[in-house]
Amino acid sequence: KNEVEQSPQNLTAQEGEFITINCSYSVGISALHWLQQHPGGGIVSLFMLSSGKKKHGRLIATINIQEKHSSLHITASHPRDSAVYICAAPELNYGGSQGNLIFGKGTKLSVKP
Amino acid sequence: KAGVTQTPRYLIKTRGQQVTLSCSPISGHRSVSWYQQTPGQGLQFLFEYFSETQRNKGNFPGRFSGRQFSNSRSEMNVSTLELGDSALYLCASGRDLPNTGELFFGEGSRLTVL
Numbered sequence: 600k601n602e603v604e605q606s607p608q609n610l611t612a613q614e615g616e617f618i619t620i621n622c623s624y625s626v627g628i629s630a631l632h633w634l635q636q637h638p639g640g641g642i643v644s645l646f647m648l649s650s651g652k653k654k655h656g657r658l659i660a661t662i663n664i665q666e667k668h669s670s671l672h673i674t675a676s677h678p679r680d681s682a683v684y685i686c687a688a689p690e691l692n693y694g695g696s697q698g699n700l701i702f703g704k705g706t707k708l709s710v711k712p
Numbered sequence: 713k714a715g716v717t718q719t720p721r722y723l724i725k726t727r728g729q730q731v732t733l734s735c736s737p738i739s740g741h742r743s744v745s746w747y748q749q750t751p752g753q754g755l756q757f758l759f760e761y762f763s764e765t766q767r768n769k770g771n772f773p774g775r776f777s778g779r780q781f782s783n784s785r786s787e788m789n790v791s792t793l794e795l796g797d798s799a800l801y802l803c804a805s806g807r808d809l810p811n812t813g814e815l816f817f818g819e820g821s822r823l824t825v826l
Contacts, residue, residue, distance in 0.1 A: 642802060
């Protein structure tokens with residue numbers, strides 16, 4: 600059974616700081632999701648990545664399949680980046696096929712002006 | 713292009729009642745998955761559907777059920793509501809088989825059980 604762990608649980612930063620959120624999982628996967636949830640509940644998919652690095656604006660996601668680790672970086676952070684960031688990895692079914700998504704507990708980011 | 717629509721957004725029920733939640737995926741998407749989010753347990757997978765077939769089910773009691781219609785719209789039902797069923801219920805749609813592409817989430821249905 601896949602377990603997904605995120606760190607830190609809470610993160611406070613000053614506007615402009617570089618931010619890193621980490622995600623580790625316990626079994627091999629083919630891809631990992633990074634999600635953003637704002638107060639009020641709506642979730643936005645930021646990245647789905649299976650290798651290397653992806654970039655979208657000020658957000659960068661990296662994954663190391665061998666080390667079972669992924670990071671989400673935010674450059675030049677802004678108060679509007681304040682949200683909960685969640686990583687998710689699929690559980691492996693018996694036989695090795697991709698199963699249900701297992702979610703990390705989330706990292707609550709607060710960026711102060 | 714319209715996003716994923718969930719109805720109702722908010723609802724209050726009492727213990728023992730039943731509730732039906734609806735999810736309309738993005739046009740052209742055939743995959744719908746459902747999730748429960750609570751402060752204590754975080755996000756947990758409920759079930760997923762692809763082309764009207766339930767492909768996977770999470771570790772929830774039989775009181776939780778769902779279905780998908782031929783137009784890809786999906787409903788989930790919770791019978792004999794318990795206080796612990798109070799949660800945000802989210803659905804997500806995808807173009808392809810689950811876990812093979814980006815997921816698009818709805819705003820959620822917030823259920824309060826009194």
